[in-house]
Amino acid sequence: MEEGFKELISKYQGSQSLPRQFYTSETVYKMDIQHYWNHSWIWVGHINQIPNVGDFFVFDYGYESVIIARDKNDSVNAFLNVCRHRGSRVCIEKSGNTRLFVCPYHAWTYELNGSLRAAREMEENFNTAEYSLKKVNLRIFHGLIFICVADNPPNIDEGLLQLEPLVEPFEFENLKIVHSANYPVAANWKLALENYMECYHCAPAHLEYSRSHSLKDPSSANIELKNCMLKKSMDVGLSGEELHINLLESNNVEMDFYFSRYPLFQGYKTGSKSGEKLAPLLGRLKDFDGGTSDIQIGILNNFLSYSDHVIGYRFIPRSLQITDIEVIWMVREDAEEGKDYNLEDLTWLWHCTSQDDERIIALNQKGVNSNHYVPGPLSNMEWGIKAFHAGYLKQLEEKTNINS
Structure with a gap:
């Protein structure tokens, strides 16, 4: 095992942010690429x-x-x-x-x-x-292309099989990419990913997002609104089921998978400034249900599927403290710009949100760089970060043990 890594792991306290070296050490960054990214889909x-x-x-x-x-x-x-x-x-x-x-x-x-x-x-x-x-x-899953450079990649097929009926109505295979934008942030990739994994920051940091989106957390969601949306979801052709597979809790799956459809605030059909639709309905959907789906295929691959468009999010490491936040917008492949959608309107929300993220994540890294940074406790709304830390540390321990 790489020198000093056991000691670094021992410093980690569950339900806290990671020790400083995980975000500042060139040695840890190289381990991240070799043992985490290269062994992930x-x-x-x-x-x-x-x-x-x-x-x-x-x-x-x-x-x-x-x-x-x-x-x-x-x-x-x-x-x-x-x-x-x-x-x-x-x-x-x-x-x-x-x-x-x-x-x-x-x-x-x-x-x-x-x-x-x-x-x-x-x-x-x-x-x-x-x-x-x-x-x-x-692997190609409903048109989405995944790669893994490892000789023995983790099992992705079992999770995709369980996810299949939940995403099938959207017909992702019939999408096209209409815009992608890159938001370089001066921070370690883990800070960028952790920011996406929680909505504890959403209300104070994302004014535009908070107009239309709930806090994405079961304990804070309006149960009546969610129940109403789920009934309508089933009426328009979507499943009301959820999927949550944690690799630490399953013997059959070697990756985390997550699917949950949650309600937008009343008056919003999709993630738009006005609340009105942005593009033609996806797949076989019959109408707008007033919700959006969080989809995770492995911790590194995140999607948000509205009824009329899909957002893909990636946090690509370029160096120790440079990460590209890459946002990809997709609509039906037969939709025509200027006729069926307006690109500026389509990209407005997640462009604003990603600009906010650039700022707050860079500030996070500057604070973590301080010699006086001490890991702090995670809130109940940061459960996604806890799941990421558990799987990330487990994978690094396993891979470094194999190669030691």
Whole structure:
């Protein structure tokens, strides 16, 4: 186990924020990427981004870069963006369409499925079949593309099977990405993720959000409003069930999954400034039920599904204290901008909310950087952070023990 990590873990007190080094240590950051991110499933995009043979996009996090491409057999593949010759990045464009991937350093040439096609001036017995780009595990769930670079990834399939009937009415596979925005924040990725995992801060920090959204916490929700919404949810074609799978409590699932539909305040059909609809209804929904769904597929992959659009949230580590908050807006693939939705109206709420988050998370990091920072107690509304800490520490302990 990495030197000093056992001692650092021993400093952690349950139901408190993490010790300072978890947010300030370069050694811990490297462990995060190696043992947590590299062994987690990560949502990288939507199938609608690569509809044609030769279409590709690249997803980067930490030290890693992954190419997702549609090959000549119309299959979607993922592989590390690392040349098998001397390690150069192969694909330097973020997205596009190509016949082949050619390394810009020495021109090793790869097929769309990652296999090596040609390498100049090699020995006669050189076998190209031994030098394909390293394949990355890939799952497509209702059009959402997930990857994991680990040789033995956690079991995602059992959780997806349980989530299936809850998301099926939205028909995520028939969505398209209409906008994405990046909000760089000067903070460790865990502080950015923890901020999303609780709504204790929502009322004081998010004025626009608080106009339409409840506090997303069972103990503070208006039970009468929720019961009314759930009845309408079932009337419009949505399930009233909830899903909460915690990897610490289940023997069959190696990831956290969460699904809960909660009511917006009265007068709001969706997450809009006016309360009125923003885009055509998703999937097979018959009407607006006045709610939105929190969906989590593993701690790192968060979605908010209104009746007419879906928000995807990612918190991508770039360095020890630089994180990209990436927000992705999706609507029905047949919706037309200017006719069926207005992009400024569609993005208003979560643009405002993410700008707030940039500010408060950066302030959080500045305080944690102080030598006088001491972990404080978490509130009952910060139960999501407690669940994240438990799974995160468990995974790091297991992986560092294996590699010690």
